[in-house]
Amino acid sequence: MRKTKIEIARLIYKPKLPASLRQGITIKTGAVSEPDEDREELKKLFPNTYGLPLLSVESGEEAKWPAINVGVILSGGQAPGGHNVISGLYDGLRHFNSRSRLYGFIGGPSGLVDHKFIELQHDMVDECRNTGGFDMIGSGRTKLETKEQFDSGAAICKELGISALVIIGGDDSNTNACVLAEYYAANNMGIQVIGCPKTIDGDLKNEYIETSFGFDTACKVYSELIGNVQRDAISAKKYWHFVRLMGRSASHITLECALQTQPNVTFISEEIKARGMSLDDVVDVIVKSVVQRGNDGLNFGTVLVPEGLIEFIPEMSKLISELNDAVSSSEEFNKLPTDDDKKYYIMQALSPESRDVYLRLPHKIANQLTLDRDPHGNVQVSLIETEKLLIKLVSAKLKKLKEEGEYKGSFNTVSHFFGYEGRCSYPTNFDADYSYSLGFTAAALIVEGKTGYMSNIRHLTAPATEWVAGGVPLTTMMHLEKRKGQIKPVIEKSLVKLDDNPFRYYEANREVWADSSNTYLYPGPIQYYGPEQICDATTETLSLEHPYNHM
């Protein structure tokens, strides 16, 4: 099969490993770790995997480790580096014992349940080194939650002699990995479970986990494009570009892209919610920048909007929730003959405040909220093109300001959505090295008999040789949370914290970015060769959260 030149070059790239992983290893047991909250409840739920110590993997004697059969699963959405976790795991297992075998479960967690698998051979692994995508074994969104699933998984593991599973996923998948580890331990089934932190959204991080793999690459792809669009804006001088970015729950991607590109206006969902901003407030932020720049003769600009923005605007989230309550299970509503009847029905059902919000929405968006529903009858929030909604509302306000003589500029717009473009890029050197090291570390934890751990690499802003490998007990990252009406133990999704450095840096600079100073940055495409500071540096977020001073 034909390959591009860059693919051929990337296949032979040797990911950098922490120095401690290069020869023999020894596992050093650290302090017993416990979650910050809900300790008693979690201890009861996870008697076998609670209260485990933190682990670090350090250089040690070359030794004879056992041959082990391991299964690996990709879970959830694509993130650059997935193939490298697998190749790191494969190389690690072989490093410790050349007779170890690795099986890939096909199409995600369902592969384990339905016994779809493939033994990963050398040439298959070599074909995927440092490439993007999850196409090597595929991924899926099946949730491992039931005893039946666990038992079915155990059966295939028994058949294949698999004594350890590695689950590569986000917060939910690692929550499930934790439950699975506990189940197999509680029932003495002889199957270890190790998790690896994956998600471009960057919302799987905490006191122990500095970042998830994929975030670095995805943000760099988006930032390249935003930078290009900004350079187009400042050259053509006639368009405001509205860019919606993937990330429904947390705004880490949007924040990171803002730090990399310095656009005129950026919204961080977590701030919108914390400050209780209305849709009108959001629109005013844009209008302010457009008017100031327009009156200075700069009729162009950039606005970054996180995909999930709408749901973080309190009045909108209230409206959506009322809409869902009103109609999701209403037989009566569904029987109404015309769209007008439906709209009237909804109007009657809404609270006065929500009715007011609803009536201020542009016609098309109101229709979408009223009529386009998912199979459960719920509003399809992900279909709302927030950037277009904002453009309409901003235009309306500018028209008024123009009539009043407050605004002298012109407002033409282009809208963009960047999402799928970043999930399957070739990983950056950082993500290639990091995810490979995560896989290699998982192998170390496995040969040392550990279960219920997440593979962990710290000091990520240092050069890779200085990275510190280890393991964090999955239970240590858990807390209790209400999900669909039930209290459940879950790994907390990490939202943008308004008192952390990345947000504070943005906050301290955004006024200058919004005004008529030209402060755009142009990050350019991801580079794999050339100066280290260009090719190996990671995100602004990580640099601000964990400045490099580990010496």
Next chain:
Amino acid sequence: MRKTKIEIARLIYKPKLPASLRQGITIKTGAVSEPDEDREELKKLFPNTYGLPLLSVESGEEAKWPAINVGVILSGGQAPGGHNVISGLYDGLRHFNSRSRLYGFIGGPSGLVDHKFIELQHDMVDECRNTGGFDMIGSGRTKLETKEQFDSGAAICKELGISALVIIGGDDSNTNACVLAEYYAANNMGIQVIGCPKTIDGDLKNEYIETSFGFDTACKVYSELIGNVQRDAISAKKYWHFVRLMGRSASHITLECALQTQPNVTFISEEIKARGMSLDDVVDVIVKSVVQRGNDGLNFGTVLVPEGLIEFIPEMSKLISELNDAVSSSEEFNKLPTDDDKKYYIMQALSPESRDVYLRLPHKIANQLTLDRDPHGNVQVSLIETEKLLIKLVSAKLKKLKEEGEYKGSFNTVSHFFGYEGRCSYPTNFDADYSYSLGFTAAALIVEGKTGYMSNIRHLTAPATEWVAGGVPLTTMMHLEKRKGQIKPVIEKSLVKLDDNPFRYYEANREVWADSSNTYLYPGPIQYYGPEQICDATTETLSLEHPYNHM
């Protein structure tokens, strides 16, 4: 001002020049060249600049060239490399005489007419080396066509002592450059005019000009994204991605991206027109691939659509033309009270065939054609989201095939438009070298007293040192063409030729790309460092048109 690491690195990149330009030069006069057609008419229209010889710039003695003041103009849409033409021109002028000066006219051709300019100093030029965008002096779309404009330009040239202008633009801008050169020559105004071939669309090329600068970079940016989206498609296995690409007149961009990424379905407007394909035929091409792949269990794929597709489908172009005729200047139409009245009016005005096409369009698109009009009352073809139109029509047809039991798959879609993302990227090494060389060559032509030429670099698939610099008379590339009812001398826009190698390669392979073989290519991001074959190679189009065998 803050700069990104890549910007800092690119500022110090030294573009490669043809070996012949590195020291002294001599201009070698080749054969007298004439256009292929309309010779007599063109000779009459351009008595002073017709029938000039082809020129090549070759190594020569170091000599003393005169100090010259030159003006430079960016015209039309952005293309990566614009800044490098300017820096190449600047360096070239200084190379030949350090007392030469370069003025930039601000905001495009209107800067010349309205006397808006800036003298380009060393530090300004240094700030823009190898960067994307046209923000250094700005661009504009004013057409230089009238005697008043030419005289106004001459006045400011006289004031600044400018004896040569360099116009960087596409086919239209170079047509105007030709007329301007003739006017200044005919009136002995002492102002030389040199053109440079710019456009991401790749449609300014001919027997003499191998490609325009910017095409290489833009196509690589789009191909990176298409490759990423394809890797996402084959990983997630659940979406067909429809990608619309910039390029309204010619489909070179779409063809080049197809050659770089091998998507399942690609449309080339020129072929659609040549084969007289209907909208239905176009839809069937997609349906065929979707059905075959879907029935093989592959419910994902990619479709590339050139921006201008609609206008190349004969029945659609007929419909649009009839719509424009029917209503663009109709007082009666504009006075109709409701949208329904307007639609009825249109229905009456259309020919039976066009009425049929109109009625088969999805509701929303028909509305757009009927009601959304530009200030002249014309259909706004550029607003039609062709990829969404195709998705609707394909879905409808698949539904029917499913009912008939012919199709067993599922069809979920994501649509993209890539355009602004590629116009202002940092130029590739190829575009950086090529455009710099074009500027440097323009300087050589100027100091040697030439006018009415386009700066020209040939053998572009060879290493840059072997490139051949020269000049082609602008009149030689002209022919007569009907534009807005008038016969005019213009440089022909080069469309995709169906019997040239690039199209033939695509044609020979597209069936395999469309079926269930997995033949996607993943070109990855533009690289500036590292192996030459990755960093310096140009487009597939150029490699197929001008294979490297110049030895």
